[in-house]
Amino acid sequence: MRKALIVLLVFLTAFYTFNSEEIYKKDIRNRLVIQGIGIDVEDDKKYSVTIQAIDTNAQSATSSDSASQPPLKTYKTKGDTIYTALKSVTETEGKIPLYSQNRIIILGKSITEENMADVIDFFVRDVENSSSVYIAAAEKTAGEILEAKNGQEYISARSIETGISSYEYDARIFELQLFDLINRYNSGTKDFAMPLLSLKEEKGEKSVEISGTALFNSTKYREKLSKDETIYLNILYDKLKNTALAYDIDDNKKVSLNVVDSKTTRTVKIKNGQPVFKIKVKMEADISEISGGVSSAMKSKDIEKIALMGEKYVEKETKNLIYSLYEKYNSDSTGLGRLIYICYKDFYKKNEKNLDSVLQNSIYEVEVDLKIRRIGHEFIMG
Amino acid sequence: MEKTKGKISAFQFYVMLFLSRTLTTVTYLSSYTENIRLSDMLVQPIFRIVIGTLIMLPVFRLYRKHRDKNILELLNEKSQTLAKVVSILFLIYFFYFTVVTLARLDLFAGTIVFPETDVEYMLIFAIILCCYGAYLGLEPLGRSSVISSVLVIPALIFIMLTLVDKVDFLNLTPIFYNGVMPVVRVAVDSVGQTVEYGIIALMLPRVTGKWRKGYFIWLFSQVSLMAIMFFFACTVMGNFASTQLFPFHTMASLAEFSMFTRLDAIFTSVWIMCAFIKAGLLIFLQTDILTTYFGRFKRVYYIVAIGILTIIANLFISQQVRWFNIADNSIIKIFITGLSVFIIPLFILITGRKGREKCEKHS
Numbered sequence: 001m002r003k004a005l006i007v008l009l010v011f012l013t014a015f016y017t018f019n020s021e022e023i024y025k026k027d028i029r030n031r032l033v034i035q036g037i038g039i040d041v042e043d044d045k046k047y048s049v050t051i052q053a054i055d056t057n058a059q060s061a062t063s064s065d066s067a068s069q070p071p072l073k074t075y076k077t078k079g080d081t082i083y084t085a086l087k088s089v090t091e092t093e094g095k096i097p098l099y100s101q102n103r104i105i106i107l108g109k110s111i112t113e114e115n116m117a118d119v120i121d122f123f124v125r126d127v128e129n130s131s132s133v134y135i136a137a138a139e140k141t142a143g144e145i146l147e148a149k150n151g152q153e154y155i156s157a158r159s160i161e162t163g164i165s166s167y168e169y170d171a172r173i174f175e176l177q178l179f180d181l182i183n184r185y186n187s188g189t190k191d192f193a194m195p196l197l198s199l200k201e202e203k204g205e206k207s208v209e210i211s212g213t214a215l216f217n218s219t220k221y222r223e224k225l226s227k228d229e230t231i232y233l234n235i236l237y238d239k240l241k242n243t244a245l246a247y248d249i250d251d252n253k254k255v256s257l258n259v260v261d262s263k264t265t266r267t268v269k270i271k272n273g274q275p276v277f278k279i280k281v282k283m284e285a286d287i288s289e290i291s292g293g294v295s296s297a298m299k300s301k302d303i304e305k306i307a308l309m310g311e312k313y314v315e316k317e318t319k320n321l322i323y324s325l326y327e328k329y330n331s332d333s334t335g336l337g338r339l340i341y342i343c344y345k346d347f348y349k350k351n352e353k354n355l356d357s358v359l360q361n362s363i364y365e366v367e368v369d370l371k372i373r374r375i376g377h378e379f380i381m382g
Numbered sequence: 383m384e385k386t387k388g389k390i391s392a393f394q395f396y397v398m399l400f401l402s403r404t405l406t407t408v409t410y411l412s413s414y415t416e417n418i419r420l421s422d423m424l425v426q427p428i429f430r431i432v433i434g435t436l437i438m439l440p441v442f443r444l445y446r447k448h449r450d451k452n453i454l455e456l457l458n459e460k461s462q463t464l465a466k467v468v469s470i471l472f473l474i475y476f477f478y479f480t481v482v483t484l485a486r487l488d489l490f491a492g493t494i495v496f497p498e499t500d501v502e503y504m505l506i507f508a509i510i511l512c513c514y515g516a517y518l519g520l521e522p523l524g525r526s527s528v529i530s531s532v533l534v535i536p537a538l539i540f541i542m543l544t545l546v547d548k549v550d551f552l553n554l555t556p557i558f559y560n561g562v563m564p565v566v567r568v569a570v571d572s573v574g575q576t577v578e579y580g581i582i583a584l585m586l587p588r589v590t591g592k593w594r595k596g597y598f599i600w601l602f603s604q605v606s607l608m609a610i611m612f613f614f615a616c617t618v619m620g621n622f623a624s625t626q627l628f629p630f631h632t633m634a635s636l637a638e639f640s641m642f643t644r645l646d647a648i649f650t651s652v653w654i655m656c657a658f659i660k661a662g663l664l665i666f667l668q669t670d671i672l673t674t675y676f677g678r679f680k681r682v683y684y685i686v687a688i689g690i691l692t693i694i695a696n697l698f699i700s701q702q703v704r705w706f707n708i709a710d711n712s713i714i715k716i717f718i719t720g721l722s723v724f725i726i727p728l729f730i731l732i733t734g735r736k737g738r739e740k741c742e743k744h745s
Contacts, residue, residue: 179619182621186621186624266552335552341555342555
């Protein structure tokens with residue numbers, strides 16, 4: 001029995017391994033290793049898909065080079081659906097697309113300002129797409145971002161991805177991954193936001209910049225938040241991990257803090273038929289800089305004052321953002337409306353259809369607790 | 383023959399069943415729960431404990447009286463024909479679950495792991511290995527389970543720990559948003575998917591040690607594992623989970639630890655290990671029934687026959703996804719589980735009592 005089994009398994013393995021079709025698919029030179037996908041809609045309502053991929057032919061020719069960035073190539077295709085557009089790359093290049101290495105999906109203005117729902121399905125359905133791939137919106141077209149060259153080299157999708165993933169070190173950057181986009185889109189109770197990319201050109205040098213955050217209402221682009229506003233959006237999302245904060249402490253003095261930790265708790269209570277949201281922010285920060293010359297020593301009351309002013313500053317800016325989100329832009333991208341859904345399902349059921357106006361008329365209380373952890377090299381007195 | 387008649391310790395037996403049920407949990411399909419909200423899946427296990435306890439009461443009562451004979455042997459004492467009919471029912475029951483288990487593996491491999499590759503070879507490969515596991519017998523399967531559990535349980539804990547950072551309580555949903563009944567229905571479906579109740583019903587006389595205590599530890603641990611996995615799936619992925627064919631695999635693909643980002647590979651290995659144990663055990667049981675009640679040939683011939691039938695059935699299902707949907711039917715599972723695990727033992731209990739009463743009257 002054992003011998004027969006071994007012979008059978010060896011035969012099956014050999015047959016499977018040396019199947020010519022499988023060998024063709026597994027050879028990296030026959031694959032188009034996609035690094036970034038940009039989607040736009042043309043005037044004729046067809047999808048224009050821009051693909052940035054590793055040039056595997058050039059890669060194998062220059063494999064001995066020590067260059068850190070692999071040679072890239074871009075392709076532009078058109079189709080009635082995203083899938084047909086992507087599939088037509090094979091016709092032009094003769095290679096099978098490999099999506100698993102895709103770093104980013106960029107959606108052009110023509111997509112984000114219309115109904116984004118049409119493009120989502122492909123990325124959910126196609127199993128090769130990673131669920132954690134980053135999603136970003138382009139200020140103009142997605143194609144121009146992926147086709148941009150700095151000198152002779154393309155600006156790589158990988159570097160854009162690295163920029164977005166640095167949100168952990170700089171809360172002025174917002175991040176959204178595919179799975180969270182779908183989660184928010186499907187929940188019906190949360191809007192979403194995503195990083196906004198723009199192409200800059202200075203003295204003939206091109207660069208891709210994360211210029212802020214694109215705010216959405218349902219599936220349509222609503223407004224751009226500045227990078228500074230993005231910090232408070234990250235606070236409301238409880239995503240802030242590290243950022244720089246600068247604010248006035250006196251007429252001529254500005255303090256810069258390096259926020260090293262932050263935790264936001266969001267609660268809701270219904271009082272007199274009106275939701276009252278309590279947003280508590282606990283922050284820890286180090287003093288990085290105080291303008292106006294070097295002081296000989298800091299006193300405890302100075303540190304207390306800096307912390308107090310910081311608390312007031314963060315509180316004010318967070319409230320401003322909440323006002324902008326709910327009064328001006330009508331976007332519940334922070335998901336506070338979902339708190340009502342979770343905690344007060346009967347109230348939610350009653351007000352499901354006019355949730356936007358409920359959120360506009362809600363009370364938002366923000367409480368910030370800022371602790372100064374370190375003050376740098378300076379000495380403390382008293 | 384010695385191998386088939388061997389006994390197994392309660393520890394090995396329930397570890398084997400734990401891995402077997404873990405496979406059903408990790409291969410959970412989101413289509414089963416389309417009528418309830420995500421957080422309902424966190425309370426659904428409570429109903430499962432209740433149903434899981436109630437459904438096994440006749441079996442426990444039966445084996446308390448007759449510790450050394452299984453359901454089929456007890457029926458054989460009453461009527462050989464009846465015993466043969468019920469043994470065919472158990473054969474169908476276990477064969478059906480073997481096919482469905484491997485069909486899920488095929489669907490997973492064909493859709494997620496090798497979407498561009500024909501997975502028929504892999505499927506045949508897997509079935510041959512499971513047949514070999516069944517050939518080795520109960521004790522080697524039990525020992526392999528204990529060794530596998532040392533890898534499977536820490537792997538699952540590790541994956542979940544790496545997801546702690548991604549937990550967002552805003553992804554939870556109100557409990558019983560659509561009422562209690564849809565949640566109970568899902569719990570009943572879930573019990574129907576648990577072929578392990580059938581295995582326990584047939585195999586308890588072979589289990590040595592604290593079999594009743596072991597059952598409750600098994601029930602509680604597999605239900606807890608499910609609740610914990612659902613907690614992470616709900617809070618990490620939110621509604622994205624319901625868009626995924628195999629949500630727990632997607633959840634594992636989101637997990638990352640330091641520079642390691644493809645933890646779904648660990649998940650896949652857990653899956654394959656559990657599939658080997660489960661299908662191996664089910665094929666062993668089918669062979670055991672065949673040799674005991676229809677035994678004219680050597681055991682190995684029955685294993686080969688079951689293997690070939692399983693391959694044919696799975697290759698047929700593998701052709702179209704709608705065949706999988708038809709095969710993986712909740713109603714069939716609930717019916718066959720209810721009949722084999724609850725109705726038949728209850729019937730033996732009732733007829734046994736009536737027989738005793740008749741005897742007493744007669745004497």
